[in-house]
Amino acid sequence: MYETKIVKLEQNFNEIAEAMKEAPVAFPTETVYGLGAIAWREDLVRKVFEVKNRPGDNPLIVHVSSLKMLKTCIDGEIPEIYAPLIEAFWPGPLTLLFRKHEKIPHAVTGGGKYVAVRIPNHKTTLRLIEELNAPVVGPSANRSGRPSPTSAEHVFTDLNGKIPYIIDGGVCAEGIESTVVNGLLSPPLLLRPGVITFEELQTHLPNIAFPEHGSAHTLASPGTRYKHYAPEVEVVMFTGTEEEKIEKIKAEIRKSSYRAVGILAPEKVLRRLGSEVAGTKLVHFSLGGTLREIAHNLFDGLRYLDREAEVIYTVEVEDMKEGRAVMDRLNRASSRRK
Ligand code: TXA
Ligand code: MG
Numbered sequence: 001m002y003e004t005k006i007v008k009l010e011q012n013f014n015e016i017a018e019a020m021k022e023a024p025v026a027f028p029t030e031t032v033y034g035l036g037a038i039a040w041r042e043d044l045v046r047k048v049f050e051v052k053n054r055p056g057d058n059p060l061i062v063h064v065s066s067l068k069m070l071k072t073c074i075d076g077e078i079p080e081i082y083a084p085l086i087e088a089f090w091p092g093p094l095t096l097l098f099r100k101h102e103k104i105p106h107a108v109t110g111g112g113k114y115v116a117v118r119i120p121n122h123k124t125t126l127r128l129i130e131e132l133n134a135p136v137v138g139p140s141a142n143r144s145g146r147p148s149p150t151s152a153e154h155v156f157t158d159l160n161g162k163i164p165y166i167i168d169g170g171v172c173a174e175g176i177e178s179t180v181v182n183g184l185l186s187p188p189l190l191l192r193p194g195v196i197t198f199e200e201l202q203t204h205l206p207n208i209a210f211p212e213h214g215s216a217h218t219l220a221s222p223g224t225r226y227k228h229y230a231p232e233v234e235v236v237m238f239t240g241t242e243e244e245k246i247e248k249i250k251a252e253i254r255k256s257s258y259r260a261v262g263i264l265a266p267e268k269v270l271r272r273l274g275s276e277v278a279g280t281k282l283v284h285f286s287l288g289g290t291l292r293e294i295a296h297n298l299f300d301g302l303r304y305l306d307r308e309a310e311v312i313y314t315v316e317v318e319d320m321k322e323g324r325a326v327m328d329r330l331n332r333a334s335s336r337r338k
Contacts, residue, residue, distance in 0.1 A: 002164045006152045009124050009167050013131060019164040020132065024048045026141040026155045027128055028169025029120040031093045031177050031195060032148040032299070033155045034063070034138025035163070036128070039073070042105035045137055049107070051162045054144040059110035060137040061095050061178070062117045065129040070117055073135055074098035081183040084204040091121040093178040093195035108137055118178055124169045140177060141166075147229045147302040147333070150175045154303060175296035176325050181208070193324040195295070210324075228332040229299070231306035233262070235334040239316045246272050248338050249313050253277045262309030264301045266294060269315055283309045291322040298326055302333060 002023070009016065009027075019025055024037045024047055035052060037044035039062050049056055064070045067086075070078065075098070078086070082096055100108075100115035109115050117135075120126065129136050140148040143158045152168040159166075179194035179201070187207040190198055201208050236252070238245045246269065253261055254277070262283045263270060270284045285301040287294040294317055305312045314330060316337075317323045 001161050004156060004160045004163055004166060006156060006166045006168050009128060009169075012165070016128075016165055016167065017132060020044075023164050024051055025163060026149075026152075026159065026166040027125055027136070027138065028122060028152070028167060028172065029063070029125045029138070030122045030172060031120070031174045032150055032172055033141040033152070033166075033169075034061075034125075034136075035141040035159070036063075036136045036138050038132060039104060039108055039135040039137045042107050045105055045107040048137060048139065051159060052139060052142070052144045054139060056107070057110040058139075059112060059114075059116060060108050060139050061180075062104070062108065062115055063120050063125060063129060063136045063138050064117055065119065065126045067119075069129070069135055070098075070119070073101050073104055073115055073117055075101050079183060081188065081205070085181070085183070085201070088200075088204055089196055091119040091126070093121070093174055094118060095178045095180045095192075095194075097180070097182040097184055097191075099184070114182070114184070116180060122169060122173075124167060128167065145228060145230055147231060147299040147306075147329075148177060150299050154299075157303070171300075175299060176322075176329070179325075181205075193328050195322070195325065197321045198324055199321055229302065229329045230333050230335075231302050231312060233306055233309065233311050234336075235264075235302070235312045235314060235330075236336045236338060237314050237316055237330055237334040238338050242269065242272075245269065245315045249273065249315075250277050252313065252338065253280050253282075256280070256311075258310045260309045262305030262312040264298075264305055264312055264314040266315070266317070291317065291320075291326065295322040295326050298329060 027036045095118040097114045141155045149155045150172040155166045174195045177194045179196040180192040182189045187209045190210045267286045287297045
């Protein structure tokens with residue numbers, strides 16, 4: 001057990017570096033907070049799995065600060081197919097698969113021969129990696145199965161007592177995870193939709209494929225097999241036209257006996273629903289308007305309504321651009337579609 005402290009990297013670097021010799025430490029990135037350990041330390045990588053309660057066959061992303069450091073993690077040269085992606089999106093929220101260097105512990109890759117790597121676009125993360133002078137593994141810093149953390153407070157809620165430090169970087173600029181791509185297959189495969197959209201990837205890799213749910217890619221990206229992003233309370237997703245979603249939500253509330261129903265939806269849906277239906281209080285969380293805003297606010301909203309309501313009703317969004325990452329997370333978080 002630790003007395004978990006939220007600290008600033010600049011003021012506490014020595015203590016943090018010292019603590020990272022024996023325990024994982026949470027760090028901010030532009031996407032979500034990560035749970036960090038030096039990638040070379042297999043003993044600490046195992047602790048990352050333990051702290052998160054993560055299945056051992058779900059591999060971790062390795063964060064590096066330069067192409068030079070990337071080369072210490074991979075076997076052979078950087079594959080040519082990645083050149084335009086690295087040029088366009090690094091540092092940034094795109095994770096690429098490489099053949100792993102033999103020095104990368106098997107615990108990092110879940111026993112597999114590929115290692116997933118990205119250069120994050122966040123000055124605190126880059127500074128941490130540079131000061132440690134080592135690649136840092138970083139799965140999202142949530143308890144396994146919970147919504148990913150987009151602030152130091154979210155990490156504290158999930159991991160208080162389990163790690164010595166949470167490095168504070170404020171609220172994450174993106175709020176949803178990186179896109180994961182395996183370009184070593186033919187055609188290249190998008191393994192996890194994320195901040196960088198499929199449409200953006202297509203402009204650089206015209207033949208990239210986006211496999212359907214439940215197909216071979218569930219083997220290629222082990223993380224997609226598990227239940228994910230789910231709050232404690234039930235999440236129900238409503239579908240159809242805006243009119244239909246609103247009517248279905250109202251009908252569901254009339255049938256139910258909840259006192260407080262959480263509504264996680266774009267602003268205009270909230271406005272049409274109002275603050276009460278048939279005597280039941282509606283607790284609003286606005287996802288905003290654009291797909292990008294919705295992606296940014298999603299995890300914060302799931303966590304907020306998990307505390308404030310007895311059930312969460314949410315709505316499907318357009319399955320395109322940033323909406324693909326949103327729908328991927330909502331499909332996993334919700335137990336029913338209506
Ligand atoms: O934005 C992000 O990617 C954040 C921040 C902290 O960088 N990290 C993150 O890590 O989301 P995590 O562990 O929550 O998700 C990693 C995803 C999982 O779906 C995992 O299965 C996949 O990447 N992955 C990692 N290594 C892989 C590998 N070698 N082969 C296939 N999939 C891999
Ligand atoms: Mg995660």
